[in-house]
């Protein structure tokens with residue numbers, strides 16, 4: 001069973017389902033408990049152990065069906081073949097046949113679109129990698145004998161390829177959903193990594209020393225006044241100001257998605273978007289579904305998507321209407337290419353904003369070499385920001401998120 | 408730090424012997440379940456893994472934990488999650504009031520202890536030497552997670568609605584789930600003598616971390632099929648007329664297909680069925696539906712929507 005199970009796990013992975021080595025081993029153990037007689041139980045067991053989201057059930061079931069079913073037609077053809085060349089009857093079955101119980105593995109290319117072209121399918125791989133599979137099996141069995149160590153809690157990084165993917169251009173609709181999903185995953189991973197650093201914090205515990213000390217000082221009778229150790233951490237507020245004009249729309253929506261996923265980490269998140277004037281969309285984003293609800297954003301009242309970007313005007317409005325909302329805990333994030341169409345930059349407004357807030361972080365969705373070319377005036381605004389970062393790959397987005405979480 | 412030590416002699420709790428026997432055991436406790444649920448339960452008890460259960464409200468996620476505890480002779484310990492839940496509420500706290508009471512009772516002794524001190528600093532040093540007395544198990548208030556670890560009886564630990572807790576709590580939970588062992592700096596390490604069966608439920612209000620999911624087996628409980636729901640009604644509303652029960656479940660299954668704000672769950676089915684029995688109904692007439700629909704549905708628009716459907 002082991003090689004066959006390995007083949008199945010490979011297939012799941014090829015089709016984009018995440019299965020860790022530990023989960024593979026658990027699948028093997030579960031087969032140990034459940035046996036192989038009942039195919040339905042086998043399906044349910046493997047699903048229980050390997051699939052961690054109901055959304056993936058349908059894909060799993062299809063793959064299971066294909067992988068563990070004996071297609072009649074094929075079998076008959078084989079026996080006919082054996083009949084014709086009678087002398088082959090006693091021959092050792094080919095590795096392919098041996099390890100699939102005579103089944104062809106033909107994974108349906110449900111996600112073929114997302115699969116890199118040059119990669120061989122599980123089908124063509126199967127005979128060639130037989131030796132590797134055997135080796136893997138031995139390794140597995142060894143691992144199985146060893147007690148399972150403590151969980152490795154290292155969050156997985158998305159593949160390098162994905163991280164370097166440019167996000168500053170439009171995606172075909174069928175890939176878009178996946179991209180938002182990747183952004184969400186990135187955010188969740190960040191959170192996990194961050195949370196793993198969290199250890200027992202002893203804040204909020206009674207400060208015995210302080211309590212006794214206070215009692216001694218005041219010289220009063222007991223009971224003492226309870227002193228508690230203070231919890232220092234205060235959460236930050238976030239004010240996100242996004243240019244959503246055509247040129248940067250895509251990156252802006254990714255950033256908004258990211259911030260949306262991280263919002264529990266901040267005490268307050270407000271989202272503002274602009275082309276030439278500011279519109280607050282905080283409420284919309286509180287219960288936003290990506291990418292379905294983006295069209296609501298596109299048609300948001302007072303948001304003129306087809307106007308010319310006017311950063312100066314937007315900043316002035318921000319200064320006029322939101323300055324009083326800023327506190328020392330507010331981080332202001334601006335996303336835009338600073339292509340101001342030769343309007344008045346009104347850069348002084350940023351200085352005012354900076355005075356009132358904790359930090360200004362500017363994310364520019366253009367590669368650095370394009371900054372200050374043409375009508376880009378990022379160099380005019382930069383001196384008033386605490387940081388200006390490039391933001392045109394997932395990795396950049398991740399860096400930006402890290403900066404935000406650090407405060 | 409002291410080595411981990413079990414707190415008492417382990418007493419083995421029985422495990423279901425097969426998937427079929429889970430179905431039987433649970434059936435005996437009036438919990439109707441299919442093979443999918445039974446397989447997940449069987450595997451988690453066999454391989455000692457936490458089981459993450461997702462599904463719409465009211466499909467019996469919490470009930471499953473109760474029934475598992477009942478049928479395997481384990482004690483049910485429940486940790487209800489909410490935003491802001493922290494270790495003090497989940498793991499343990501020191502019992503400050505008790506500590507203070509003792510401080511008061513020992514005031515005299517403290518006075519003499521401190522009498523020889525020449526300076527405040529010296530007095531503080533004396534006091535610190537006594538600190539350990541105040542942080543012994545005697546003053547420890549165990550919360551659900553620690554209760555599950557130190558319980559002399561085998562337990563089912565239900566971590567209910569984990570999606571409501573903060574992400575950082577999730578990471579903390581992972582540590583506990585990985586070895587069921589807790590280090591309390593003032594006392595040492597405590598470990599469970601028998602692993603609890605751990606069930607986590609989630610209504611999927613946010614996505615859980617990959618690390619947690621990888622650690623758990625997974626079960627999705629969906630709204631019940633017609634057959635299952637009919638069985639549940641018969642079990643939970645004994646004596647109900649078979650035709651009436653059939654009509655009720657048929658009706659509810661149809662209602663669930665409508666796009667409602669709040670789809671009725673099993674508990675609402677049961678409330679409704681019970682009400683109809685109490686009213687002495689034996690057929691589900693249109694008029695009866697109109698009169699009692701507010702038991703099944705709570706949202707005004709939903710009621711209007713269904714009534715419109717009934718009229719047709």
Ligand SMILES: Nc1ncnc2c1ncn2[C@@H]1O[C@H](COP(=O)(O)OP(=O)(O)OP(=O)(O)O)[C@@H](O)[C@H]1O
Pocket residue numbers: 437438439440462463464465466467468469470471610639643673674
């Ligand atoms: N399979 C079942 N067999 C018998 N009774 C059931 C079953 N499923 C649910 N019930 C009944 O439905 C009621 C609701 O179940 P429960 O409270 O466990 O739902 P839940 O999934 O935990 O809901 P929530 O997500 O709102 O917490 C229970 O009181 C139980 O009596």
Ligand SMILES: [Mg+2]
Pocket residue numbers: 468469470567608
């Ligand atoms: Mg519940």
